[in-house]
Amino acid sequence: MLWRAIAFCLFVALVAAPSAYADESFVIGVMNDESGPYADLAGPGSVEMARMAIEDFGGKVLRKPIELLVADHQNKVDLGLQIARQWYDERGAKAIFDITNSGVALAIQDLAKARNRLVIFDSASSSDLTGKACSPNGVQWNADNWSNGVALMRLLIQQKLDSFFFITADYAFGASLEADARDAITKAGGTVVGGVRSPLNTADFSSYLIAAQDSKAKVIVFAITGADVSNAIKQANEFKLAPAQYLATPITYLSDVNALGLDVAHDLTFMQSWYWDLNDQTRAFAKRFYDRRQRMPNDNQVALYSSVRHYLEAVAKAGTDEAGAVTAAMQQAPIHDIFTDSGTVRADGRVLYDRYLMRVKPPADSKYPWDYLAVVAKIPAAEAFRPPGAGGCTLGTH
Incomplete structure (x- = not known):
């Protein structure tokens, strides 16, 4: 363990060290889970997307070369805050992207406001980030728990699947997702018959799955994501919970389907913001990423590309890195890029665009590598977001 402690200390020292180009470079950062349960849904792939965005933008803004910082918060709020303070205060970072973990995200949201810097969430999905915890210094790019959970719950109840049991991540993300889904269930006339909380990075879901099976609920909602949802669905398959009970996975990514395989994941239905195989443009963009990472990108990662590009364009348009001016420029400009044809940044920080309800294909319908998803419906932005x-956010309401 000594070598791990030494390595960690060296990492912190590296992050804290003043940049040799601090006065000459324009500094932004990507912070996420680089090595844990959320590494596939964001992680190194999101860092690569940031590099692609910087390259495509031209590598400079305000006549300064763009410097990219990268760190792994290890899903620890205190470590995430420590890194963010170092980046804002010592490295001169103007904006931090991604974050992944909602607990870390909520903490950095407050810090960014105090420092008058920006934080842009590409994979942290708590709806509170643009709800009761909203901030003029925070923007949420990829979908939140409300968007991911509500449409799916409504669809299931329309199909007479109207009783629910929750297996929920035991931290801010899970609590937010369950609250949004419960509200949708109640309003649509469904009932919640029970639930359990699972710690982050759970390896054995057997006791939770038995409780869900015993509940006789028509739907088991997995309010978890990343490696946790992959493990849980694999184990649910071993327990043969389906088809007697429907397995609902509101927060699911292409990387999760890839980890599960179509034999297990087929017929899972969930919302997506982007898919690599939608059209010729998305396929060409995905191939660029594939050539770098040997895997197709998910919607979180493409959201990060979009957010970095839009942010840098706003800085250039505003002619300054001051947070308020840049945010105003981001809100004034439409988002028209590989991620969305018609996106906008709302005053509460919520980014709006059309989304897709998608279903995982059965193995027989998959014709080539990464051919995993089929579009069920396109959901207009006005319906896709809260x-x-x-x-509870009052920004832009007065």
């Missing part, structure tokens, strides 16, 4: 003010 209305302004509904989550």
Whole structure:
């Protein structure tokens, strides 16, 4: 363990060290889970997307070369805050992207406001980030728990699947997702018959799955994500919970389907913001990423590309790195890129765009590598996201 402690100390020292180009470079950072349960849904792939965005933008802004910082918060709030303070205070970072973990995200949201810097969430999905914890210094790019959970719950109840049991991640992300889903279930006339909380990075879901099976609920909602949802669905398959009970996975990514395989994942239904095989443009963009990472990108990672590009364009347009001016420029400019044809940044920080309800293909329908998803419906932005003010945020409502 000594070598690990030494390595960690060296890592912290590296992050804290003043950049040789601090006064000459324009500094932004990507912070996420690089090695844990959320590494596939964001991690090194998201860092690569940031590099692609910087390259495509031209590598400079405000006549300065763009310097990219990278760190792994290890899903620890205190470590994430420590890194963010170092980046804002010592490295001169103007914006931090991604974050992944909602607990870390909520903490950095407050810090960014105090430092008058920006934080842009590409894979942290708590709806509170643009709800009761909203900030003029925070922007949420990829979908939140409300968007991922509500449409799916409504669809299931329409199909007479109207009783629910939750297996929920035991931290801010899971609590937010379950709260949004429960609200949708109640309003649509369904019932929640029970639930359990699972710690992050759970290896054995057997006791939770037995409780869910014993509940006789028509739907088991896995309010978890990343490696946890892959492990849970694999074990649910071993327990043969389906088809007697429907397995609902509101927060699911292409990387999760890849980890599960179509034999296990087929017929899972969930919301997506982007898919690599939608059209010729998405396929060409995905191939660029594939050539670098030997895997197709998921919607979190492409959201990060979009957010970095839009942010840098706003800095250039504003002619300054001051947070308020850049945010105003981001809100004024439409988002028209590989991620969305018609996106906008709302005053509460919520980014709006059309989304897709998708279903995982059965193995027989998959014709080539990474041919995993089929579009069930396109959901207009006005329906895909929570209305302004509904989550308790007052920004832009006066």
